[in-house]
Amino acid sequence: MIIYILKSASCLALLLFFYHLVLEKEKMHNFNRFYLLGSVLFSFLAPLTTFTTYIKQEIIATRDVTIVPNYINNSVLITKESTIDYYQILIGIYCLISALFLLRFSYNLFKIIKKININEKIKQDHATLILVTDKILPHTFWSYIFINKAAYENGEIEEELFTHELTHVTQKHTFDVLIIELLQAVFWINPLYIFLKKAVQLNHEFLADENVINQHKNTFQYQYLLLNKAAWNNEYYLASNLNYSLTKKRLKMMTTQSSRSIILLKKLAVIPLLTGFVFLFAERVEAQEKEEIIETIVEDVPFKDKSEENLYKEYYYKNLTTQRKGKDGKYIIKKYQELNTEEKGRLIPPPPLKLEKKIPTKKQFEDLKDNTKYAVWIDGKVVKNEVLNKYKNSDFARYSNSFVHKNARSKRFPQKNQASLETKEYFKAQNTKRVKDFEIYKEIHKKLGEAEWQKLPNGEKIKIIENPKIETVEENYSKHSGEKVNTGFKDINGINHYFVTVGNKTKYYNKEGKQTNEKGASISNRKASSSNIIPGNHVTKIYFDGKIFCKFNDNIPSKRVNKNYIDATIHSSKSSKQSISPIQLQLEDVKKLYERVNSPLNVYNRKNNYYEEDRQEKPHFVRSSRERQEELKGKFSKLGTLYFKLSKEDKKKVTRPILPHAPYLKLKKNNKVFYKLKNELTEEDKLLIPPPPPAPNASNEEILKAKKAYSDWKKRTSNGNAPPPPSIVNKK
Incomplete structure (x- = not known):
């Protein structure tokens, strides 16, 4: 909220600066009137504009596992201390001050209405004259013109003054003043509304002065008349006053001659200005496309046959870390694999591998549109609540909502609830992905159970396995997503290119390992990442006729790789068939591998x-x-x-x-x-x-x-x- 207010204030400040620098000097007062009022609306809407960019984020699906033999069972849950919410206190103070300003606004409005009711009224043209006993100059509120009764009866009110005040009435200038006053009461902390109010009221006087001069055709006489009235001090709150800001600027504007072409150019300049401000103050949202890489890294883990239910629970909680406070006051941090049977039994059971549909009811869906109560995510991406107006509740296959406690709320998401919606396509894709990932996990677990221990020179024992072959991954991928992975080489403009087709999408790569389009033109200046070539695989090299055709950027070493880094190189031939060569590791290789990884x-x-x-x-x-x-x-x-x-x-x-x-x-x-x-x-x-x-x-x-x-x-x-x-x- 604070960032939004700062953006809105900055936008309004720049718009006012442009008005004083460029627009105010020209005789285009009607355009300026709507520009000033529109500036307020634009400053509210521009920061609400959202531009979404999509980025890729790579995640490691598994971590290395170390079993600690000694367990500490005497542990208690950590409790959080309650803190004073200063943010809510400041909001309360702000609202109280705003209420006082609104009360003052209402009181002044009441005084004007009371003055209208108790004094004599006379209908004249489109206005109503209010005859008061106060010695005042004529001033206007809505369709009422307040004038001195004695001066009116003696015929001492000049015709030019009547014309001036009637202009305020017919052009509804009071509406502008009331809008600015209300905004100033609510956003009292923003001093820009003071300058905005002065600019609006001065522009009203420009409009009234222009109308008087056009009707009476005597500029100097009108200026002399205003100067004679300048000494009167009767500036009434919420009213349009005759002698408001009678400065050199106002007198000079009466004799200014503006070029039509210059006025047109300045009006057109507002269009690129507003466009630029939309891009400058809009919110940018990043939507992440996640790709997972499976690494098989195991140390000192006893493997045995487990039921698929227990294996799925281990898979679901593989990245879980628990933290408890012992009786001695020290924190006990454990991974899932380090928990004993009793501690594992306290965990909430994992959700089913394939989630069931849960469509929100119409009432639940309508409630989500309230941005004061709900923060909303659609397909893993945060969205404005207004976006829900484009959907129906039946467009979603799954709905979930969670309550957020006070100490967990943030400035960006202050709502009490966070709701997640999944479209039918996204829901199906996520279910497919979970099944595929678990199939790979089961295969890795099976291989680890079959592998034999090997002894390192320092006495440690490890198991070394090869990553799942591409045929296995390709089979699972086809089985669960309905899409096949096809790879091979294609001649583009006489030059060989390696291609990967997933479903109906094809990517091409040149000899430098850079991605190209279907015409062979590079679309990236960097080598492609090894994890982005074939879904679910790590591809570092491509072979053609027994020679290296291209290499890709190896992004695995920067990830969480421990003792058993396996380089799953893919070999390709003219027949476009891929296979992963079996891994031949001797103890000497293991020793070098161990020393390199643990340097x-x-x-x-x-x-x-x-x-x-x-x-x-x-x-x-x-x-x-x-x-x-x-x-x-x-x-x-x-x-x-x-x-x-x-x-x-x-x-x-x-x-x-x-x-x-x-x-x-x-x-x-x-x-x-x-x-x-x-x-x-x-x-x-x-x-x-x-x-x-x-x-x-x-x-x-x-x-x-x-x-x-x-x-x-x-x-x-x-x-x-x-x-x-x-x-x-x-x-x-």
């Missing part, structure tokens, strides 16, 4: 990738629970230890671990920690930033200087428990 550099990269995936999960660290913050800080600490153990050459190949709270800065005052972005820091906040520690090769004098700076910071911030700087080391 300090590879271990650090692997751990850093795990850490970055966890760190970038939403919500951000600073808005996460205390338990998640402690978990991330622990991972960062261990990662830092691995980084400093790397050699100088290896450090040049990697990036330092990123702080879990980045890009926020961690500040501390009175031993209380809080976080702020760099651009949000006040001068007072900058004093809370701790001084940097001395360099590792610092002299004794530099260390003393750092120690004094630290001591000053400690007194300044009242932080008594912060870690001291390094002690002085005698150096020769």
Whole structure:
């Protein structure tokens, strides 16, 4: 909501700037009137525009498994402490102030209506004259013109003044003023509405002045008349006043001559301006297309025959991590494979492999259109509630809704409920995908059960298997999705290209491993990723007549690969048939493989990738629970230890671990920690930033200087428990 308000305010500010810079100087006051009112509406709608971009995200379906023999059974659930919701308090204060302004608006409106009711009325032309005893200049509210009774009866009201006020009446200028006043009462925090109101009222005077001059044809006499009335101070709230903003700008506008061609050009300039602002302030949504890669990585796991039900439960919870607090106050973190029978029994049973249809009722579907109560996802992508107007409840095959507790809500999704809808096509595809993935998982499990243990030089035992062959994957894919995978080579403009056809979609690749169109023209400057060539497979090389035809970008090493990395190279021949050659590994190969995968550099990269995936999960660290913050800080600490153990050459190949709270800065005052972005820091906040520690090769004098700076910071911030700087080391 805050981001939306800031975007709307920025849009309105730029529109007003354009008005004062370009439009206000020309005699096109009717156009300007609608431009100013339209600016308000446009500033509300532009940030609501949504542009969707589709990105691909690759996910690892399985992780390495390590069984810990000792279990700690005495554990209790972690409870979250309740916190004060300051956001709701600020909303309440804002609404209270808005209510006061609306009350003031209503009171002034009541005073004008009362004045209309108690004074004498006279019908004249399209207006009603209200004769009051106050010594005032004529002023207008809606179709009522307030004038001094004595001046009217003595005939002292000039004809030009009547014409001026009648213009306000016939053109309904009061409507504009009331709209701006209401907006100003609701959005009182935005000062732009003050400038907008002044611009609107001044434009009203331009319109009235122009009408007077066109009718009476005596500009200088009218200007002299206004100057004589300028000393009257009778600016009435909500009314159009004769002498409003009688400045040099208003007098000069009466004699300004505008070119029709310039006016037309300036009007046309508004079109690209509004188009540009739509693209500038629109919300951009990323929809992710997920592709899963299966890796078989197992260490010290006892394999035995299991029923398919237990195997499916293990498959469903393969990435589950539980966290409990023991009696000693320490956290116990376990993966699913580390849970004992009792702990596994506490878990909620997994949903069926093939989900059943659950169509929302008409009432449920209509309720979802309320964006104050529901955040809505369609086919895994968040959408505006208004999008539901394009659908019927029968268009969806599955519906689910979950209640969101206060401490789990975010600024982007403050609603109490989060609902997910799946269209019929998406529902069918997801069911098919789940069945296919489980079939692959069962095949991997079967191979692991049949494989023999092999002993590494350090005494450890591992099992090595080959990835599922492409024939198996192709068969499952055809069985469950109804689409076949066809591959081969095609001559395009005299040059061979490798092609992959899935269903009715075909992709082409040249000798450089880059994707091309059907005419052979490159559509990407980068090599294709190995996991995107054939669904469910990792393809690094393509062979033609026994020679390497092309290579693809190997994106597996950056993923979660442990001791048993298997390079599933695909061999292709003229007959377009694929097969995966059996893996021939001797103990010497295993030893080299083990040393390569577990080198300090590879271990650090692997751990850093795990850490970055966890760190970038939403919500951000600073808005996460205390338990998640402690978990991330622990991972960062261990990662830092691995980084400093790397050699100088290896450090040049990697990036330092990123702080879990980045890009926020961690500040501390009175031993209380809080976080702020760099651009949000006040001068007072900058004093809370701790001084940097001395360099590792610092002299004794530099260390003393750092120690004094630290001591000053400690007194300044009242932080008594912060870690001291390094002690002085005698150096020769």
